[in-house]
Amino acid sequence: MKLDRQQKRTTIYDLAELAGTSASAVSAVLNGNWKKRRISKQLAEKITRIAEEQGYALNMQASLLRREKSHIIGMIVPKYDNRYFGSIVELFETMARDKGFFPLITCTRRDPALEIEAARAMLSYQVDCVIATGATDPDRVTELCAAAGVRTINLDLPGKLAPSIISDNFAGARELTRRILVSCQHRFGSMEPLMFVGGRGGDHNTMERLRGFRQAHADHGIDLDDDRVIACGYAPEKAQSALMERATSGLPFSKGMFVNSTITLEGVLRWVRLAGPVSEQEFALGCFDYDPLVALLGDNIEMVRQDVPAMLARMFELIEHGNFEPNVSEIPPVLR
Amino acid sequence: MKLDRQQKRTTIYDLAELAGTSASAVSAVLNGNWKKRRISKQLAEKITRIAEEQGYALNMQASLLRREKSHIIGMIVPKYDNRYFGSIVELFETMARDKGFFPLITCTRRDPALEIEAARAMLSYQVDCVIATGATDPDRVTELCAAAGVRTINLDLPGKLAPSIISDNFAGARELTRRILVSCQHRFGSMEPLMFVGGRGGDHNTMERLRGFRQAHADHGIDLDDDRVIACGYAPEKAQSALMERATSGLPFSKGMFVNSTITLEGVLRWVRLAGPVSEQEFALGCFDYDPLVALLGDNIEMVRQDVPAMLARMFELIEHGNFEPNVSEIPPVLR
DNA sequence: CGCATTTGCTCAATCGATGAAGCAAGATTT
DNA sequence: AAATCTTGCTTCATCGATTGAGCAAATGCG
Numbered sequence: 001m002k003l004d005r006q007q008k009r010t011t012i013y014d015l016a017e018l019a020g021t022s023a024s025a026v027s028a029v030l031n032g033n034w035k036k037r038r039i040s041k042q043l044a045e046k047i048t049r050i051a052e053e054q055g056y057a058l059n060m061q062a063s064l065l066r067r068e069k070s071h072i073i074g075m076i077v078p079k080y081d082n083r084y085f086g087s088i089v090e091l092f093e094t095m096a097r098d099k100g101f102f103p104l105i106t107c108t109r110r111d112p113a114l115e116i117e118a119a120r121a122m123l124s125y126q127v128d129c130v131i132a133t134g135a136t137d138p139d140r141v142t143e144l145c146a147a148a149g150v151r152t153i154n155l156d157l158p159g160k161l162a163p164s165i166i167s168d169n170f171a172g173a174r175e176l177t178r179r180i181l182v183s184c185q186h187r188f189g190s191m192e193p194l195m196f197v198g199g200r201g202g203d204h205n206t207m208e209r210l211r212g213f214r215q216a217h218a219d220h221g222i223d224l225d226d227d228r229v230i231a232c233g234y235a236p237e238k239a240q241s242a243l244m245e246r247a248t249s250g251l252p253f254s255k256g257m258f259v260n261s262t263i264t265l266e267g268v269l270r271w272v273r274l275a276g277p278v279s280e281q282e283f284a285l286g287c288f289d290y291d292p293l294v295a296l297l298g299d300n301i302e303m304v305r306q307d308v309p310a311m312l313a314r315m316f317e318l319i320e321h322g323n324f325e326p327n328v329s330e331i332p333p334v335l336r
Numbered sequence: 337m338k339l340d341r342q343q344k345r346t347t348i349y350d351l352a353e354l355a356g357t358s359a360s361a362v363s364a365v366l367n368g369n370w371k372k373r374r375i376s377k378q379l380a381e382k383i384t385r386i387a388e389e390q391g392y393a394l395n396m397q398a399s400l401l402r403r404e405k406s407h408i409i410g411m412i413v414p415k416y417d418n419r420y421f422g423s424i425v426e427l428f429e430t431m432a433r434d435k436g437f438f439p440l441i442t443c444t445r446r447d448p449a450l451e452i453e454a455a456r457a458m459l460s461y462q463v464d465c466v467i468a469t470g471a472t473d474p475d476r477v478t479e480l481c482a483a484a485g486v487r488t489i490n491l492d493l494p495g496k497l498a499p500s501i502i503s504d505n506f507a508g509a510r511e512l513t514r515r516i517l518v519s520c521q522h523r524f525g526s527m528e529p530l531m532f533v534g535g536r537g538g539d540h541n542t543m544e545r546l547r548g549f550r551q552a553h554a555d556h557g558i559d560l561d562d563d564r565v566i567a568c569g570y571a572p573e574k575a576q577s578a579l580m581e582r583a584t585s586g587l588p589f590s591k592g593m594f595v596n597s598t599i600t601l602e603g604v605l606r607w608v609r610l611a612g613p614v615s616e617q618e619f620a621l622g623c624f625d626y627d628p629l630v631a632l633l634g635d636n637i638e639m640v641r642q643d644v645p646a647m648l649a650r651m652f653e654l655i656e657h658g659n660f661e662p663n664v665s666e667i668p669p670v671l672r
Numbered sequence: 673c674g675c676a677t678t679t680g681c682t683c684a685a686t687c688g689a690t691g692a693a694g695c696a697a698g699a700t701t702t
Numbered sequence: 703a704a705a706t707c708t709t710g711c712t713t714c715a716t717c718g719a720t721t722g723a724g725c726a727a728a729t730g731c732g
Contacts (some may be wrong), residue, residue, distance in 0.1 A: 011717095021681080022681075024682065024719095024720080025680090026719095027720060055480075055484065059460065059462065060460040061401040061717085061718080061719095062720090063718080065398050080416060080422040080426040082419075083417055086418070093443050104440070106429070107426055120393060126396070144391075236628075273632060293601065293602060294633065297629075347688055348688070357711080357712090360712065360713080364690085364691085367689085373691080375711075398688035401687090401716095402689050402691085404717095
């Protein structure tokens, strides 16, 4: 790995020499509190000019070593490659920067070991705060960080030891289920019980969505057997093979499906293509997630959009108020 | 912003005191070269145990300040929220970690000023190397980094001052155009010239794709006027309003369209929905980009998938060989 | 004019980890 | 027994920026 630096970097000592002053003055000028330190305007301007000429860049490592707060804010995300987490990350970066934080983001691919390793790395980089997004074990992260005196906030999936900001999964799922049922009525003339595809039985979001799913069936007086629920995980391959198996198993099968995420939807659609009927038009689908292209292309696919801007706004609110009591904020999702 | 640290962090000095030894020994043990420094196995084990008991986390800032290479590798990306850049970022992180780098990623939303600011921040964090992905002005980034002795590599869009890794846009566009023309033949019985929607006239990728687009028309002996090209930028809104305008302008209009990215496709589909004919089925579309859900849902949408794994493999190859000569590697994209 | 205050700086310690140099005790050689 | 080598540490300077303390010169005040 030939990444040898070409030349030595310019430091405040170099600038001090060039300006005929002290490193202390240079530091004061460049980090903006030259007024507080009673540096004359002329000297300040001279130093600023020389720094620009020399292309000086602050050494953050040195600066952070000395300061007590880093203003670095870490975020752990399970995946980048879907619109939900993509928009979380993108908006988080923007908002963090606006509020004077430096965002440090790590993707842990739903791997519990990687999550812990990533949290540890963030502690090493002296983050002031860690956001655990969709973490498989958020409380583990909170414990680890607490040991170093670093606060955490859970996003998307809740934990018991830190404040959590999640979607109102129950209400969202109930309304989504209602819409799928109505769509079934229109399309097929009847309201059969739906299938629930994707997610992990143990995770809070899946459990709450299932509760909403069941409630909506009850609202319409429809009996729902547990065997309509296929919580096979989020991965497309798992959903695909679970449906394949189900279709040939003799167990009940529905044309109406509640799909737990766009990731899972990919597997459902693959199954529709390969092993199922000709087109997804013969199904009534609903997805607890949002993707603009699916919204445009999937005529018969209802979508729930989690309100990312509201969730992140709430998150920064908690940070700014120093509120790190464990409690859950539920943010209503948006239905198109 | 109440992010006050709760307690003081454990340092090697604390550990040294607890172990009844020196900070130097602790450091040697914890960073793995205790053998080289002739520390006895017993002391090493004792220190390791105490460090674990205390939940010690290395202070990277202090460590990096002392070392000459940071092993931090920075990446600048225009957007997170589409599958192409999402997969670039996710795979980059994984590969960087595997190779012993610490990935530092920043999203600059195609804003030239933010790009420069992000590059400057990365220099402050002492990155060993910067990857400028889809940068609006990659050479500016290279110059800035070069002044600090930091090498750069361009990804997705080429620059003149650093090695660039891009898709073979010409060949990909030529083949994609051919497929759209064939699809038009099947669908509409004739081969009219296509429209080209999205991208910026000035950017290298758009220019090369246009060259492939023109070549494919020539291959089929089809005359192509310049007014079929609508390089209105990548944003959905721009594509949507450009099509709206075009449809009412009296200028020629085609049912076959070459769409420059999934981002632009979103605008095209919105236009189809709102102002155009009933369904996208009445069009023959091709998109120079890949999205698995579009591939599954859009029956009449041809897609080109840029070969992200091959591009990143090439990138790390360059880094490992210390090859920073400005030259362009073209990676063939994959057509489904 | 003499004393107090303000202005405009510099000095030096510090943050935590690293590693070259050095040193004492024990082992080995002559 | 003296000389040399090896083992297993410790000491201390260093990385670059920050900041409390301090100091000389300039200014204000009675």
